[in-house]
Amino acid sequence: MQNSILNGKTYFIRTFGCQMNLHDSERVSGLLDSLGCLEVSGPEDADIVIFMTCCVREAADTRLYGQCSSCKSLPAPPSGRRVVAVGGCIAQRDGEGLLKNLDNVDVVFGTDSIAHVGDLIADVFESGGSRVRCIEGDTGVATDMPWHRATSYHAWVPIMTGCNNFCSYCIVPYVRGREKSRSFEQIVDEVTGLVRAGVREITLLGQNVNSYGRDSFGSPRFAELLRAVGETGVERIFFTSSHPKDLLPETIDAMAEVPSVMPQLHLAVQSGSNRILKLMNRKYTREHYLDLIERVRGRIPDIALSTDIIVGFPGETEEDFEQTISLAQEARYAQAFTFIYSKRAGTPAAEMPDDTPREVILERFNRLVKVVEGTAYDFNQKDLHTKVPMLIEGTSKKDPGMLQGKSPKNQTVHAPVPAGANPAELLGRIVDVEVDTAKTWYLSGSIVGDMR
Ligand code: SF4
Known part of the structure; x- marks a missing residue:
């Protein structure tokens, strides 16, 4: 099988832009997982680095150029060869042009060509050179691809x-x-x-x-x-x-x-x-x-x-x-x-x-x-002193002792981690929070009742 060369390779994806891009990254990730690749938490350990780009704001181009260039100074990965791929809107817009402006990019794939990313990357590992595939309507909404969700809930x-x-x-x-x-x-x-x-x-x-x-x-x-x-x-x-x-x-x-x-x-x-x-x-x-x-x-x-x-x-x-x-x-x-x-x-x-x-x-x-x-x-x-159901998404970045989640109105909600509980085991549970503090960008309070 052509993609067996990817088996055991490590990969890292950096995503810019909107939720559609986040979801496209989940599809790329699912595809690479299905080919035996392993996700790592930073570009330095990755054999494959993928940038999922957005071109809605001008700053995104500048960030992409900066991030791609910084890959050049990374030490070689465990396999000895790092393939850099660019997907998303900038890739679709610029196509081949990206290869001229970014000399360390090996693969460019468009928003409709996600299903082909494994083959494009495998080709580069096998025979070198660069690969570009940006065809509108190529595989449409990539629905039958495996995908790797960031959360289970x-x-x-x-x-x-x-x-x-x-x-x-x-x-x-x-x-x-x-x-x-x-x-x-x-x-x-x-x-x-x-x-x-x-x-x-x-x-x-x-x-x-x-x-x-x-x-x-x-x-x-x-x-x-x-x-x-x-x-x-x-x-x-x-x-x-x-x-x-x-x-x-x-x-x-x-x-x-x-x-x-x-x-x-x-x-x-x-x-x-x-x-x-x-x-x-x-x-x-x-x-x-x-x-x-x-x-x-x-x-x-x-x-x-x-x-x-x-x-x-x-x-x-x-x-x-x-x-x-x-x-x-x-x-x-x-x-x-x-x-x-x-x-x-x-x-x-x-x-x-x-x-x-x-x-x-x-x-x-x-x-x-x-x-x-x-x-x-x-x-x-208006939610002060009411009970708000919070879907638990993790802990607060500023205070690991506080759970963080989301209300039905998409508000950020905080409440203390219950005594003896492991927050990682509470992800995706829903619990009521009696709100005692309502700030501009979040609500906080104490947990009442059982986790659901
Ligand atoms: S053209 Fe752009 S801003 Fe307007 S509706 Fe479409 S995506 Fe949204």
Whole structure:
């Protein structure tokens, strides 16, 4: 068998970017495990080093170049030969070009070519040289590959890849291609298998999950999918990302009616100014967005709403920015991922006049962060002196004596490790925490009742 050369080789994967990339890394890892490779915790011990890249932000390119170069100074691994591979969005975008810019890279594989990574790496070990495979639609959503989950209780479940939206600042549709939905049956079967294997929480993944099924059925079937996945018996369902223009009333109904769909919604707004939303090609207005939130809150009053916001989009005026501030206040976000606009070559926004001084953008960014911190703090106060079910994910990085987990609203929760308990044995258990402290980014309290 061609890949037997990989048997016993050690590998290390570094992942940049979004959950889709994390999941792609799980697939690469599962594939290498199935070929007899062993995962190690650092590049220095690895015969195979893989970088799973993201090109949404410019800094990601710089980090990749830095990390790849630093591999050159590592001592040789036990086998004497180290193969460096680059996958993910930058690989899909740059293909062969990466080999010119990074002289120690041996393998480049695209987002749709994960199933071939074992063969590509084995070829390099056997015959030297470099290998590139970046074909859009090559193996589609790699569903039948073995995969190695980072945890036994949570799983990422991709339901679609690609995006049709072409927001003017975003490179994703150019590198991940158009929307491709997995079949309904495949997804439900996968979740059923995960539940049988002991998984309690899943996150359905896609660039725009609300439009799931449009490519194969002519109209979105995400609401139907949520209901079917709810029937599998999985205890907690999260999903990301949702585009506001595609969030349909039937999806809001399914979120409200399926008990395992958690009261959390990530709805990226990007800007509160209609003028900027138009320049961004987002295809909704602030009024539509706020109306959607109203409707969601009408059905799920305690929903934890999170969002993405870009500050400093080309041409953003103070008036535009104030619209963003007022929207963030009205939306009362539980969490917001705020970004300073970063130009991506090849997108329409990269050609737009952009003369706002950096210090003005930074000042706006800091103002927005304060507003979001305020709404997040207020949101968490509502859970003070209530019982919150925490799914235990480990211990706090700052204090190993504190368990850390997640609430149904995706809040971070802390509680002391019970006397005599080994935290490693509590991973994936659910327990109620009586909240006595509610801060901006976490809740903490004491455990009440039994572990479930
Ligand atoms: S919806 Fe817009 S921002 Fe999101 S992936 Fe698609 S093009 Fe990019």
